Amino acid sequence: MNKIRHLALMTAGLATLALTMPAMAQADRVVLTLHPIDSDALVENFNPNNPTGPQQMVRDFAYEPLWIDNIWNPDKDYPALATAYEISDDLMSITYTLRQGVKWNDGEDFNADDVIFTFEYAKANQDYPMGIDVYVEATDTGMVVSAEKIDDYTVKFNLKEPDALARFALGGIYPLPEHIWASVEDPKNFANTEIVATGPWTKVENFSRSSVELCRNETSRYNAENAIDCLRFLQLNGNEQIIAAMSAGEVDWLGTGLTDPEITFTPQSEFNNYWLPPGGDVNLQINTTKAPFNDLEFRKALSVAIDRDTIVDISTFGLTTHTRFPVGTGETYATWFNAEALEPYTWLMQYDPDRAIELLDAAGFVDADNDGFRDNPDGTPIAFEINIPNGWTDWINTGQTISENLQDVGINAIVRTMDQGAWNDKARTGDFDSYLMWTNGGPTPYNTYNPMFNPRNMEAGRVDYQAMHQMRLPEVEEALQAFRSTADRNEQMQHMNTIHTAVAENLPVIGLFANPTWYEYSTRNFEGWVTEENPYVRPTVFEGTRERVIHALSLKPVSP
Amino acid sequence: MIYILRRVAFYLAAFFVAVTLNFFIPRIMPGDPSARIIASFQGRLNDAQVEAIRASYGTTGSLWEQYIGYVGQVLRMDFGISTVQFPEPTSSLLFYGATWTLVLVGIAITLAFLIGTMMGIHAAWNRGGFFDSVFTPINVMLNAFTPAVVALLLFYAFSLQLQWFPLGRAHSTGLVPSWDPQFIGNVLYHATLPVLSILIVSFGGWHLGMRNVMINLLNEDFVILARAKGLSDRRIRYRYVARNAILPQITSLALSVGFLLGGALVTEQVFNYPGLGKFTVTAIESRDYSFIQAQLLLLTMSALVANLLSDIANVILDPRLRKG
Numbered sequence: 012m013n014k015i016r017h018l019a020l021m022t023a024g025l026a027t028l029a030l031t032m033p034a035m036a037q038a039d040r041v042v043l044t045l046h047p048i049d050s051d052a053l054v055e056n057f058n059p060n061n062p063t064g065p066q067q068m069v070r071d072f073a074y075e076p077l078w079i080d081n082i083w084n085p086d087k088d089y090p091a092l093a094t095a096y097e098i099s100d101d102l103m104s105i106t107y108t109l110r111q112g113v114k115w116n117d118g119e120d121f122n123a124d125d126v127i128f129t130f131e132y133a134k135a136n137q138d139y140p141m142g143i144d145v146y147v148e149a150t151d152t153g154m155v156v157s158a159e160k161i162d163d164y165t166v167k168f169n170l171k172e173p174d175a176l177a178r179f180a181l182g183g184i185y186p187l188p189e190h191i192w193a194s195v196e197d198p199k200n201f202a203n204t205e206i207v208a209t210g211p212w213t214k215v216e217n218f219s220r221s222s223v224e225l226c227r228n229e230t231s232r233y234n235a236e237n238a239i240d241c242l243r244f245l246q247l248n249g250n251e252q253i254i255a256a257m258s259a260g261e262v263d264w265l266g267t268g269l270t271d272p273e274i275t276f277t278p279q280s281e282f283n284n285y286w287l288p289p290g291g292d293v294n295l296q297i298n299t300t301k302a303p304f305n306d307l308e309f310r311k312a313l314s315v316a317i318d319r320d321t322i323v324d325i326s327t328f329g330l331t332t333h334t335r336f337p338v339g340t341g342e343t344y345a346t347w348f349n350a351e352a353l354e355p356y357t358w359l360m361q362y363d364p365d366r367a368i369e370l371l372d373a374a375g376f377v378d379a380d381n382d383g384f385r386d387n388p389d390g391t392p393i394a395f396e397i398n399i400p401n402g403w404t405d406w407i408n409t410g411q412t413i414s415e416n417l418q419d420v421g422i423n424a425i426v427r428t429m430d431q432g433a434w435n436d437k438a439r440t441g442d443f444d445s446y447l448m449w450t451n452g453g454p455t456p457y458n459t460y461n462p463m464f465n466p467r468n469m470e471a472g473r474v475d476y477q478a479m480h481q482m483r484l485p486e487v488e489e490a491l492q493a494f495r496s497t498a499d500r501n502e503q504m505q506h507m508n509t510i511h512t513a514v515a516e517n518l519p520v521i522g523l524f525a526n527p528t529w530y531e532y533s534t535r536n537f538e539g540w541v542t543e544e545n546p547y548v549r550p551t552v553f554e555g556t557r558e559r560v561i562h563a564l565s566l567k568p569v570s571p
Numbered sequence: 572m573i574y575i576l577r578r579v580a581f582y583l584a585a586f587f588v589a590v591t592l593n594f595f596i597p598r599i600m601p602g603d604p605s606a607r608i609i610a611s612f613q614g615r616l617n618d619a620q621v622e623a624i625r626a627s628y629g630t631t632g633s634l635w636e637q638y639i640g641y642v643g644q645v646l647r648m649d650f651g652i653s654t655v656q657f658p659e660p661t662s663s664l665l666f667y668g669a670t671w672t673l674v675l676v677g678i679a680i681t682l683a684f685l686i687g688t689m690m691g692i693h694a695a696w697n698r699g700g701f702f703d704s705v706f707t708p709i710n711v712m713l714n715a716f717t718p719a720v721v722a723l724l725l726f727y728a729f730s731l732q733l734q735w736f737p738l739g740r741a742h743s744t745g746l747v748p749s750w751d752p753q754f755i756g757n758v759l760y761h762a763t764l765p766v767l768s769i770l771i772v773s774f775g776g777w778h779l780g781m782r783n784v785m786i787n788l789l790n791e792d793f794v795i796l797a798r799a800k801g802l803s804d805r806r807i808r809y810r811y812v813a814r815n816a817i818l819p820q821i822t823s824l825a826l827s828v829g830f831l832l833g834g835a836l837v838t839e840q841v842f843n844y845p846g847l848g849k850f851t852v853t854a855i856e857s858r859d860y861s862f863i864q865a866q867l868l869l870l871t872m873s874a875l876v877a878n879l880l881s882d883i884a885n886v887i888l889d890p891r892l893r894k895g
Contacts, residue, residue: 051849052667054659063656137622150622200658220667220845222744245744248853252843255731255738432858433601 040240041568042224043537045264046256047552049248052220058203059185060141065203067553068244070185071560072225073208077107077126078182079557082454083546089561092121092186092209098498102173105181109164115188116206116213116228123160128189130158130168132198139198143184146171155181175498179454183557211237211564221246238567257533258283264563265531266552270328270404282535286543286550287527289332289342291459293406295397295413295521296448296479300441302387308374310518314359316367316420317413323524326408331524334360338511339463341525344456349508356515360522367420384423395444396427400434406447409523438479441471448476449526455503457494460510463520464488480519487513537566574892578882582875589871594641597855597863598634604654604858645868655859664850665865669832671741672846675762675839676831679769684824686770687777692813694778695785707782714775722768722841729764730842736764739843765842769835780823784816818889825881829874832866 047067056065059074070076078096079089093107113121133143146153154174159167168181191207192198206213206225213228226241227234245262247253254269256262258279269276269285277283297304297313304310314337323331334341336348337359358366371377375388386392397410410426417424424445429437437443450459459477462468464487468475487510494506514520530550532540541550541562548558644651650661690710694703729736742748742757788794789812797807834848847866854862886892 051853052664052845054656054664056656056659061657200652202658217745219744219747221740221742246740246843246845248843248849249840251726251841252739259734259738261738430601431856432603432606435606436601439606 041238042241042243043239043264043563043566044243044245044262045552045563046245046247046253046262047266047554048244049253050246051248053218053223053244053246055204055218056202057206057215058198058201059187059208060139060198062140068223068225068242069206069208070554071210071557072242072563073206073210073213073228074185074187075208075210075560076183076185076557077109078178079561080179080182080454081558081561082549084548089558091557092126093182096178096182098175098178102170102175102177102496102498104167104169105178106161106165106167107181109166111164113209113232114230115190115209116230117188118230119188119190119207121186121188121209122163123166124163125186125189126166126184127158127160128193129184129186130155132187132192136198141185142180144180173496175503176455176457176495210560212239212242216241233564237564239563242563254279254531257531260533260535263533263536264552266529267531268405268529269330269531272330276531280533280535282533283531284534284540285531286541287330287529288543288546288550289525290528291343291450291452292334292339292341292525293331293409293523294339294448294450295445295523296476297445297521298441298443299480299482299519301444302389302391303376303393304445306374306376307518308370309376310521311359312367312370312374312376312420313417313422314518314521315361315363315370316422317416317521317523318362319360319523320362322409322412326412327405327524330527331405332527334522334524336360336511336515337518337522338514339520339522340450340456340459341522343452343525344459347456347504347507348511349504352508353511353515359515359518362416364416364420371420371422378421383421384418385421392423394423394425396425398427398429398434398437398443398446400431401428410447438476439472439474441469441474441479441481443479446476446479447523448479448520451477455494456507456510457491460487460514461491464491482517482519484513484517484519534569536569538569539566574886575883578879582879586871586875589875590642590645590868591638593864593867593871594638596867597858597860600855600858604860606858641864650865651861653859654861655854655857661861661865664862665847665869668834668845668847668850669869671844672832672834672848674741674758675765675844675846676769676835678762679766679773679835680824680827680831682766683770683774684777684820687774688781688817688820690774691778691781692785692808692816695782695789695816696808698782698786703782707778710775710778712775713771714773714779716772717837718768718772718835719837719841721771722765722838725764725768726841737761739841741845762844765835765838765844768838768841777820780820781813781816784819785812788812788816814888818885821884821888822881825877825884826874829877830870832870832873 048064050064054064057069057073058065059069060066075091077091077093079091081088090110092110092113094110095108097106099105107126109121109123109126115121129141130143130145133139133141134145137145137147144154146156154171154177156169156171159169161167168177170177188207195201204215206215208228209231211228211231211233212225213231214226216224216226222243222245224241224243227237231237245256247256247262250267253262253265253267254276257265260280260282272285276285297310299305319333323329323333332342335357336353337356338353371385376385376393378384379386379390380392382392384393397413399406399410407426407428414424414426438446451462452458462475462477464484465478466483466488468478469481469483474481490506490509490513494503497503528549528551530541530552532550534540541548547565548561549556550562552559650665653659653661653664656664687710690706694707697703730738737743737760740761742754742761746754746757748754794807794812797811802811832847834846834851836848836852838844839846839849850862851866854866
């Protein structure tokens, strides 16, 4: 839909608008407006590895990765700058065959030198987050040791140790054009105002503090199928403004948080649509280094004392999804569950306050000082906080439900909200009672469990959000190592089952629900959106979902 | 003259204290800019990268050394680059926000002051009359509203439901700022609701202040003398009474102008207006030290300058101060 129509719809019938028309007049173009990042003012920066905003706009759309994993349909991946990859038998290297005939939009050829340069560049500029896990000798961390040029269109990455999962991370390398970046000394502070890339939209047009467009790359190989001339990014901030903008036809594609969408979102416009597939799980992270959380019976009681139905239906507005097993992960990894093996643990996810009381009584958690709340078996009182950042409404509601549930069975737990900075800092110290916490996602559950159980993430002073429980489980650590060392899905399943069972047995975290994946779209200007019936790729608008470029390329303008 | 010089010396001292506080207050807050960036990667960075990012966002040298460097920057009026939105210069975002805040809050304060003061004069002159007994209570009531409620109501009614006004922004996207009448018209159109939301809750204060001082003055001997001399009502009202009554108003106006650059957070948030209030809150949330410092500095300077101007204005308007 063209720009004039867009605006006309938004402020129909206003005389003032007529005054502004001459400035808006531009040839009929098809413009898709998407909103991957909130801001107060747009900044003229298109650095693909700048995490403060630019990377949300230019990754995938302008800068292409080597490979686009189709996480929901793994047998239908989308090759990007590479056309094939081969994992060596010993899992110590991966060789990528690069696409021939690709040109950067300034006319230079793309080839292996660019990829090698990109790797070396990441190695030389550690403070520039290119997302390549380069091996660093000094700290003995990292995965990728070197990148070798086999020929002009073949590159081999050598790994530190056998790793069957490395292809997911390596596929996400966004090659930089050597002829441009070789002369950039301080990439972190480079604003990259002229994009040189290979993707479908590379030309920056009409930049202002309130909107910017990324327009068609005339040399892109996608041009035959690409119906969209420009992507537009608007300055927007705050959920009310963002939703109002979609309802008014200013934005086509969103990933913003909703509350009560049937009241606040869909009635606002006939074109407003949403679908919220289950995303990563949210857990109650408890500090198992101290009482009472160091007692397994207490943790079991905690788990059955929580009324997850109320949390899903009321506290989180019915937008979250139930979690079946007490393993810290949920429906996003549904294909990895061995339901039979986990059946004996399902009772831990059922709300059963009587059972909680029984468990607590039996384990000696009784009210010793008659203050109305249970105490530790040694007589010390139990009183703990659930820490949540200010303003995270659904989580605060969840925390309050948990607090009420626990008080019902005699446990003194309260919600403590705090500034996000203070919340961050407190998490790192390792000295806290409990937090509500998201889980990290990725193509396999390994990406969730590795940060959760990596002992490096449990050192006091640098505790990672995922490992806040601080419980070491050797069988999990071994199974994670084994999982990564095989490319065989069946073997991986076995190792994952070991991990699931160990987590269910020990309850280092208390599973709650799966967060929604936020996805809203408007059918006013485009058709071909991902829907529940046709989930051809993950529909998220944010960087980190490499498929989003495929989603954008699949959209066609609605015929007027 | 000595009076003015004394005030200037006082303001210089106050400025230095403020500069020092500006440096330390953001650093006392828990959290730092790197934590948020690292958190945004949700575990996708390895240790070396985390350390490198921490080092590059963090600061080198002791707090004292940083402070000395910062004072040097302040003296050179160099605000550095944004700690969070690097490498954007802090000043470019700051002045962008400041411009729109000046438009929004400037118009709102001016209108509120003019409307409120005129209504106050009128109400006091005919105190107990129809105008006074109707508008004084209404204005006091409006003054008690919170900007949040008024802004949301206006937004809901006129932007969302009736769609008479745009959803937000300072001007339509795609327009290039310039001085041509079309652009100015567009800006005023976009500013209407935001200005109204501030105006509605603020002019009552001016009305009340002006009315109360005026009423006190109307019983003074010089007013009776002026009447006895046979001066016109109009002349007594404006040249004799209002001129005296406006002195405390000028002092409060200076205070509001001083805090003008603090922005109008709630209004800016509701109408997505790119003012300084919104920028500042975002900067505080993300621990953008250089932006917080620069904004506090701007606020301090404008408050001090506005006060100085009000001191000078008082000297001009009130001959009694000229002796000391």
